Amino acid sequence: MMPGSKAVIVTENLTKRYGNFTAVNNLNLKITEGEIFGLLGPNGAGKTTTILMLLGLTEPSGGKALIAGYDATRDPIAVKRIVGYLPDNVGFYDDMTARENLQFTADLNAIPRKESEKRIEYLLERVGLKNVADNRVGTYSKGMRQRLGIADILIKDPKAVILDEPTIGLDPEGINELLDLIARLAKEDGRTVLISSHLLYQVQQICDRVGIFVDGNLVACGPIETLGDQISEGQPYMFEIKVEPNDGDLVEFIEGFDGIREVRCHRDIITIISEKDIRRDLLRLLNDRDYTLLHLRLCGRDLDDIYRRYFEKKGVIR
Numbered sequence: 065m066m067p068g069s070k071a072v073i074v075t076e077n078l079t080k081r082y083g084n085f086t087a088v089n090n091l092n093l094k095i096t097e098g099e100i101f102g103l104l105g106p107n108g109a110g111k112t113t114t115i116l117m118l119l120g121l122t123e124p125s126g127g128k129a130l131i132a133g134y135d136a137t138r139d140p141i142a143v144k145r146i147v148g149y150l151p152d153n154v155g156f157y158d159d160m161t162a163r164e165n166l167q168f169t170a171d172l173n174a175i176p177r178k179e180s181e182k183r184i185e186y187l188l189e190r191v192g193l194k195n196v197a198d199n200r201v202g203t204y205s206k207g208m209r210q211r212l213g214i215a216d217i218l219i220k221d222p223k224a225v226i227l228d229e230p231t232i233g234l235d236p237e238g239i240n241e242l243l244d245l246i247a248r249l250a251k252e253d254g255r256t257v258l259i260s261s262h263l264l265y266q267v268q269q270i271c272d273r274v275g276i277f278v279d280g281n282l283v284a285c286g287p288i289e290t291l292g293d294q295i296s297e298g299q300p301y302m303f304e305i306k307v308e309p310n311d312g313d314l315v316e317f318i319e320g321f322d323g324i325r326e327v328r329c330h331r332d333i334i335t336i337i338s339e340k341d342i343r344r345d346l347l348r349l350l351n352d353r354d355y356t357l358l359h360l361r362l363c364g365r366d367l368d369d370i371y372r373r374y375f376e377k378k379g380v381i382r
């Protein structure tokens with residue numbers, strides 16, 4: 065199922081200040097029905113604060129958060145009915161079985177037993193825990209707990225699902241299983257999904273769009289392929305090339321191209337800073353002079369560069 069056009073999770077100039085410190089600054093988001101949106105940023109970026117405002121658990125200092133049209137601050141009960149929330153540390157009763165835990169949630173949500181028992185069977189099957197449904201949750205691995213967490217939020221059949229750092233502490237297999245399960249919530253059921261994470265590489269693969277959130281600001285937002293260009297807008301281009309033969313004339317020759325700001329040569333790598341994308345010209349002009357281009361890389365505009373720029377320095381390991 066492709067995402068629809070109906071907005072389900074909306075923030076309008078959403079802002080949270082703690083004293084003089086701004087944790088979330090004028091955030092504008094529109095996440096549509098059936099869409100998977102990744103709110104990605106290093107620790108401390110303001111992701112959890114945003115989620116708490118979306119759930120009506122923290123009051124914004126400015127702007128608003130709307131879920132399916134309900135104001136999260138004014139109508140938190142309506143919002144709670146619509147949203148399933150998986151916190152980064154799901155609390156279950158460890159001495160109860162998975163089935164008992166789910167039954168407990170169903171009872172809290174006042175779902176009649178006849179209906180809830182059927183639903184619990186279906187959900188246990190769906191999250192791959194049917195065989196271990198009568199084991200105590202205390203014996204579960206982190207991956208199993210997270211999958212049980214997904215079943216738990218699905219009990220009330222929510223229209224939107226918000227997951228805070230869902231893949232933390234899982235092994236690679238556990239991560240894949242969980243992400244697959246999360247993707248199906250949107251693609252098969254048509255739910256709107258918001259995932260927060262500081263692990264860009266892990267979650268971006270299932271997201272229709274991502275927002276890069278740094279120090280309370282959304283620095284770029286869109287499908288992953290467009291982020292590099294957004295972040296680099298207005299900045300000069302930087303290319304790395306390797307050319308054969310790397311003779312004395314090469315640097316001077318490139319410096320003569322239109323729009324070039326700087327050319328540096330270090331060992332066999334030449335770095336070019338230019339006003340515009342010169343890749344086509346470069347290929348043509350080098351070819352005309354019988355140079356062979358062995359390597360060409362546009363720097364600063366791909367996922368690796370975004371990751372390095374925003375995620376690496378900020379203590380991402382937890």
Ligand SMILES: Nc1ncnc2c1ncn2[C@@H]1O[C@H](COP(=O)(O)OP(=O)(O)OP(=O)(O)O)[C@@H](O)[C@H]1O
Nearest residue numbers: 082085087105106107108109110111112113114262
């Ligand atoms: N109650 C509070 N009082 C003061 N500052 C707070 C409070 N809650 C959060 N902050 C600050 O706001 C900033 C954003 O925190 P938040 O927990 O939203 O970040 P995050 O992106 O979810 O990161 P993490 O993954 O580490 O939880 C942090 O600098 C944090 O110290």
